[in-house]
Amino acid sequence: MSKSLPKRSEDYxxxxxxxxxxxxxxxxxxxxxxxxxKPYGFAIWEKMQQTLDRMFKETGHxxxxxxxxxxxxLFEAEEQNAExxxxxxxxxxxxxxxxxxxxxxxxxxxxxxxxEEELIVRPTSEAIIWNTYKxxxxxxxxxxxxxxxxxxVVRWEMRTRxxxxxxxxxxxxxxTAHSTKDEAMEETTRMLDVYAEFAHDxxxxxxxxxxxxxxxxxxxxxxxxxxxxMMQDGKALQAGTSHFLGQNFAKAFDVKFADKNGGLEYVWxxxxxxxxxxxxxxxxxxxxxxxxxxxxxxxxxxxxIVPVVFGNDNEALLNRCKELKSSLQKAGISVMLDDRxxxxxxxxxxxYELKGVPVRLAIGNRDLQNNSIELARRDTMEKSQVSLxxxxxYIKNLLDEIQTNIYQKALNFRxxxxxxxxxxxxFQRLLDEDPGFILAHWDGTPETEEKIKNETKAxxxxxxxxxxxxxxxxxxxxxxxxxxxxxARAY
RNA sequence: CGGGGCGUAGCGCAGCCUGGUAGCGUACUAGCAUGGGGUGCUAGGGGUCGUGGGUUCAAAUCCCGCCGCCCCGACCA
Numbered sequence: 005m006s007k008s009l010p011k012r013s014e015d016y017x018x019x020x021x022x023x024x025x026x027x028x029x030x031x032x033x034x035x036x037x038x039x040x041x042k043p044y045g046f047a048i049w050e051k052m053q054q055t056l057d058r059m060f061k062e063t064g065h066x067x068x069x070x071x072x073x074x075x076x077x078l079f080e081a082e083e084q085n086a087e088x089x090x091x092x093x094x095x096x097x098x099x100x101x102x103x104x105x106x107x108x109x110x111x112x113x114x115x116x117x118x119x120e121e122e123l124i125v126r127p128t129s130e131a132i133i134w135n136t137y138k139x140x141x142x143x144x145x146x147x148x149x150x151x152x153x154x155x156x157v158v159r160w161e162m163r164t165r166x167x168x169x170x171x172x173x174x175x176x177x178x179x180t181a182h183s184t185k186d187e188a189m190e191e192t193t194r195m196l197d198v199y200a201e202f203a204h205d206x207x208x209x210x211x212x213x214x215x216x217x218x219x220x221x222x223x224x225x226x227x228x229x230x231x232x233x234m235m236q237d238g239k240a241l242q243a244g245t246s247h248f249l250g251q252n253f254a255k256a257f258d259v260k261f262a263d264k265n266g267g268l269e270y271v272w273x274x275x276x277x278x279x280x281x282x283x284x285x286x287x288x289x290x291x292x293x294x295x296x297x298x299x300x301x302x303x304x305x306x307x308x309i310v311p312v313v314f315g316n317d318n319e320a321l322l323n324r325c326k327e328l329k330s331s332l333q334k335a336g337i338s339v340m341l342d343d344r345x346x347x348x349x350x351x352x353x354x355x356y357e358l359k360g361v362p363v364r365l366a367i368g369n370r371d372l373q374n375n376s377i378e379l380a381r382r383d384t385m386e387k388s389q390v391s392l393x394x395x396x397x398y399i400k401n402l403l404d405e406i407q408t409n410i411y412q413k414a415l416n417f418r419x420x421x422x423x424x425x426x427x428x429x430x431f432q433r434l435l436d437e438d439p440g441f442i443l444a445h446w447d448g449t450p451e452t453e454e455k456i457k458n459e460t461k462a463x464x465x466x467x468x469x470x471x472x473x474x475x476x477x478x479x480x481x482x483x484x485x486x487x488x489x490x491x492a493r494a495y
Numbered sequence: 496c497g498g499g500g501c502g503u504a505g506c507g508c509a510g511c512c513u514g515g516u517a518g519c520g521u522a523c524u525a526g527c528a529u530g531g532g533g534u535g536c537u538a539g540g541g542g543u544c545g546u547g548g549g550u551u552c553a554a555a556u557c558c559c560g561c562c563g564c565c566c567c568g569a570c571c572a
Contacts, residue, residue, distance in 0.1 A: 008533095017566080032564080092571070128572095162496075162570060169571070222572095242572060281572055312531050350532035368531060378531080495572090 009358075011293050016237045020288060024166045027296045027359050029283065037164040037171030044359065045283065047304035049174065052282055053154065055206055055301075056176060059198050065150040065178060070132050072156075073123035078131045082256035088223020089127040092160045094171075096123040125158040130224060130249075130275060133179045134257040141181060141271060143262045148191070149181040167284035168241075168495055175279035181254070181271045183261060188272035192248040195276040196229045199244035207282065208299035208411040209233050209289050210418055211243055212441075212490060214466025219450050225275075226250035232465045232490065234418045235288040238439030240465045240492035243285050249273035284495070289414050290383075296360025297383055299410050300403040305340035307332060307399060308361045312349045312368035321369055328367070328377075328395070335396035337403070357382060362406050363399060383409055424488065428479045431491070435462055441492050445485035447478035456480060456491070465490045 009026065010018040024030055029045030041049065057067070073096060080086040100117030104110040126132065133151070140146060158172050178195060182188040196213055203209045211231035221228040225247035233243045254260070254270040263269055290297040300306050311318070311325050322343055329341045340361070342352050349366065356364055366378040377395065380387045383406050390398060421440025425431045431442055446452060446464065457463050467489045476485050 021565090034563095036564080157572095159571070161572095163566090163568085173572075175572080245572075277572075279572055314530060348530070348532090348534065350530095350534080352533090354533045366531070370531075 009293055009295065012236060019293070020284075021166065023287060023291060023295060023358075029287070029296075030166050032166070035171075037161060039166050039170050041174075041280070044304060048286070048298070048302055049280060049283060051302045051304070052202075052206070053176075056198075056202060056278070057152075057154075059202060060152050060176075060178065063150075063194060063198060065152045065180075067153065068151050069153055069155070070129050070136065072126060074126050074129075074132045076122045076124055078135050078257075079124045081131060081135075082224050082253055084252070085128075085130055085224030085256075089159070093127055094125040094158045094160055096125065126155075127157055127159045128275075128277075129153065129155070129157070129177055130179065130253055131257075134253040134259060134273070137179075137181055137271070138257050138259045141259055141261050144183045144264055147181055147183045147261060147271065148187065150178075150191075151180065152176055152178040165284075167280055167287070170280075173280045175277050177275060177277040180274045181259065182273070183263065183269075183271070185250075185272050188250075188274050189248055192227070192229060192246050192274045192276070195274070196231065196244075196246040199246065199276070199278060200231050202278075203231055203233065203243055204411070206299065206301045207243075207286055207289070208301075208407055208414060209243070209285060210411065210415040212466065212468055213470070214468045214490060216245075216466055217450070217453055217464050217489075219453055220463065222247045222275075224249065224252055226252065229469075230466050232492075233285055233289060234414075234421060234441060234492070235285070235495070236417065237288075238421050238441075238492075240441065240490075240494040241281070241285050241288070242465070242494065243282060244276070244278040246276035247274060249275060290410050291360065294385070295358030297410065298360035298362060300362045300407050303360065303362050304338070305361050306338045306403055307363045307365060308340045308342060308352075308356045309365045309367065310342055310349055310352045310356070312366050313345070314369065321367065321372060324372060325367060328365070328392070331396055332399065335400060337396070337399060353380075362403060381406060383413075426476070426479060431462075431479060432460055435460055435493060439493060441465070441490055443488040444479050444491055445476040445487075446489050447481050447483035447485055449481075449483075452478060452480050460493075462491045462493050465492050465494060 009022050012019045027044065028042050029048070030039045030041045033040045097119055098113045098117045099119060100114040101111040102114040104112045137149065141149060154176050156172055156174050161169050161171055164170050180188070180191050182191060200211050200213050203211045211233045213229065213231055216228040216230055222245060227248040229246045230242050231244045233241050235241055251270040251272055253273050259271045260268045261271055286298070286302065287296065290299070309325050309329060311321055313321065325341055325343060329339045332339045353364065353366070360382060362382050364380040364382070366380070371377050375392050376389045377392055378387060379390045381402070418441070421438070422443065423434060423440065424443045425434065426444070431444060434440070434442060442462070453464055471487050474487050476488070477483065478485050
């Protein structure tokens with residue numbers, strides 16, 4: 005294994021793949037398209053989960069769990085949804101294996117064990133959940149119903165990439181039911197805001213909130229809201245979606261409620277989700293050619309202490325490291341003390357840079373005598389000598405500063421790579437030569453959108469929620485446009 | 496599903512064209528030295544060369560089939 009990563013500037017894709025593996029986040033498994041998330045990668049995901057879970061609960065949601073399998077008849081009930089996901093479903097057709105009569109020690113699918121009705125491995129859970137909701141909702145008193153589920157789903161993708169697109173992935177999916185359209189719409193945008201806040205405050209990732217065009221809308225939704233982030237190669241990554249489902253699923257699964265006046269009405273629904281894809285976003289947004297750069301709020305270890313040992317007389321030094329560790333922990337900082345004598349300090353430095361630990365403290369006898377420590381920031385790679393007195397407060401502040409700095413860096417990059425363009429030639433040239441977000445006028449038709457996609461591989465990422473009222477003309481057809489929409493090539 | 500590539504030691508690869516004792520780097524084990532940025536030297540262990548068949552005195556190498564994976568496209572969170 006070579007010691008250095010591929011360079012972002014030379015091969016962004018190879019850099020990403022290598023980084024994921026070398027930083028011990030995940031690896032490909034024996035199952036096509038499915039990854040193994042390794043302990044270090046999973047620790048980051050757990051931090052995301054904990055934070056999001058808290059935010060969901062603060063906004064009134066409860067967790068529940070629904071089955072992995074969806075009977076085909078339920079799956080097909082909401083036609084748009086079924087059609088949208090049909091071509092990437094895994095299907096269970098049998099429930100038993102038996103010994104192969106022709107090959108000793110091998111198994112075959114028992115043809116006598118065919119299921120009467122096939123089971124779809126959920127690509128998303130609206131069907132099974134709305135079918136369940138039918139039994140839970142009778143009256144306006146049962147509403148709103150605010151449920152979230154942490155689960156795995158399967159989408160049989162043609163081509164997969166660790167975290168960004170895997171055949172099986174982990175996610176959360178919120179599914180809510182409301183008595184009025186306004187309330188459901190309010191919920192949809194509330195959860196979009198939760199996602200945007202999470203991206204901003206924890207992922208240190210600036211995102212653009214917007215509405216998807218009809219082409220890009222979730223199958224079965226009336227309206228899809230999204231947050232879009234920019235990666236360091238200028239490509240867009242959809243980091244989360246929140247769907248206003250209207251009464252589509254209520255009608256498909258016959259979920260009605262008695263209102264205050266004794267009338268019977270269909271329920272209004274929403275669904276919203278983020279996935280392990282956020283890991284991909286986190287990696288691609290901040291990391292550099294030395295490895296991961298993790299925002300302190302999501303780093304499994306915010307600080308790593310590396311003792312720099314000489315000879316055998318290290319007891320005092322190691323004791324001092326342990327004291328330091330516990331005093332930092334008391335200050336609410338998560339700390340890794342790497343006192344292994346099997347690896348050398350230089351090796352550890354490189355290792356923790358690769359793993360993106362925000363702050364590294366190196367401490368040797370020389371430092372002890374000066375009552376100071378060598379501190380290295382991962383985000384800027386700067387090293388400095390810092391006094392051990394008051395080190396806890398110093399590091400707490402520094403972690404905040406790093407969190408902010410990482411965000412600011414990503415924001416600066418996004419702003420630099422976001423341009424307003426008015427003619428199609430410039431649009432095409434920029435996508436090839438200096439990729440990023442492009443704000444351009446579009447005539448609002450699916451045909452023009454499709455044409456642009458076919459010709460440039462760029463899609464409308466969203467119609468930004470916060471956009472200036474700026475009438476103009478479509479860069480392709482010259483027809484009138486109410487305002488600019490956000491274009492980019494996307495993951 | 497179309498295009499390209501790869502399957503040889505835990506990992507990364509060479510060897511294949513031109514068939515003849517299976518190699519390198521790294522990791523691993525041991526010893527000695529070293530020790531503030533991926534230590535150095537020495538010795539050692541580890542491989543049915545993806546799989547099935549064929550050609551041949553002889554196959555990692557040539558031929559045919561199969562399987563798997565990766566990358567690029569179309570599709571998609």
